[in-house]
Amino acid sequence: MTQHPHRRPRLRRAALAFTGAALALALAACSAPATGDAGSSAQTRSVSTPEGEVTIPVHPTRIVSVHSWTTESLLDFDVAPVGVENSGEQYVPGRYLTDWKKTDKVTDGGTIDYEKIAALKPDLIVGVDVPYLKDAYSKLSAIAPxxxxxxxxxxxWQDYPKYTADFAGATAQYDALKKKYDARVASVSSTYATQLASVKWDVIQGGFDAGNYWIYSDTSPVGAILKELGAQFASASAATKAGENQSVSYEKTDLLTDADALIYYTNNDGTPANNIDKLFALQSYQDxxxxxxxxxxGTPDFLPGSYSDALGVIDAVEKNLKTFQ
Structure with a gap:
């Protein structure tokens, strides 16, 4: 079965559909819009979104984030949300963990707590237009813009910090991080040009299909960062169609034979994420x-939603490039 390359970020560890009972609760919770702090919406502006033009505060002060990618960029910009998603503590990169832990959680996996969001009186709700959030949009927008x-x-992946910065009014912080990232790409590309021209990479993740792992293309988030550095790809990732990923049996380790290096997803404590330890246990993989x-x-930044995540990917890649002579 073929999957899209970043159709399973941290927010999609749980089912994407709501139960009838959850929907009933949501409708009850959203019967009337809640308002944020007095004056927080005194000045407004219009922004373009997949749902059309939305009027938001010029200076939002109580932001709820319902997706990990927007949460991570908000924290990158030193914007403290009043509510964030909970899709698994183990998936939150360490740099964000302290702030994430102390912030009220408004989701449980793929289930949104509309009543909790309303109680937080947000003046802005931000997220990413993934399928289950798109389905929830009308209920969320009944609470706040x-x-x-x-x-x-x-x-x-670069779209998520860009849009988040626009929504939150954090353009200056975004510009500074983008500049830092661009400089880092240029530095690593130059310093390790020889290795990048010869080392071939495959990009893999533990799968959620029984007995399978996933091979990502060079257009996946990590693949795109490698590509921007000037990296080359081994046959498994190179043969994966852009915009998709291969789901293959754990037994098919031979697909990775010509890779000089592999990059894979870890939890924030460095342990293998998403069942990929089943692949690692095979002698054919170890060989x-x-x-x-x-x-x-391994990198916990495998599904980057912020510039700090992307810089974390580059750090992991650079550390390994140093070991090639």
Whole structure:
């Protein structure tokens, strides 16, 4: 079965559909819009979203984030949301964990607590236009102005910080982080040009299909960062159709034979994420040149939603490039 390359971020660890009971609660909770702090919406402006033009406060002061990608960028911009998603503590990169833990949680996996969101009196709700949030949009927008970053075949990880900065009025912070990222890409690309021209990478993740792992293309979020650095790709990732990913049996380790290096998803404590330990346990995996040579790279930033996440990917890649002579 083929999956889209970033159709399963941290918010999609649970089912995407709501039960009838949850919907009934949602409707009851959203019977009347809640308002934020007095004066927080005195000045407004219009922003473009997948749901059309949305009027939002010029200076939002009580932001609820219902997706990990918008949460991480808000924290990058030193904007403290009053409510955030809860899709699993183990998936929250360490740099955000302290702030994430102390903030009220407004989701439980794929289930949104509309009553809790309303009680927080947000003046703005932000997120990403993934399918289950798109379905929830009308109920969220009944609580407060709701602005989502686009999520479609043309979207890239860089869209999420860009839109989040616009919604939150954090353009200056965004510009500074983008500048830092661009400089880092240029530095690593230059310093390791020889290795980047010769080392071939495959991008993999533990799958949610029984007995399968996933191989990502060079247009996946991590693939795109590698590509921007000037990296080359081994046959498994190179053969994966842009915008999709391959779901293959754990037994098919031979697909990774020509990779010089592998990059995969870890939890924030460094342990393998999403059942990929089943792949790692196979002797045929341990015998792969990339693995036996010490070039299997784990990163908790595998599904980047912010510039700090992307910088974390570059750090992990650079650390391994140093080991190639």
């Amino acid at each position: 709701t602005a989502f970053a686009p999520f479609d075949d043309d979207s890239t 792969l040149p990339a693995v036996s040579g010490g070039h299997a790279v």
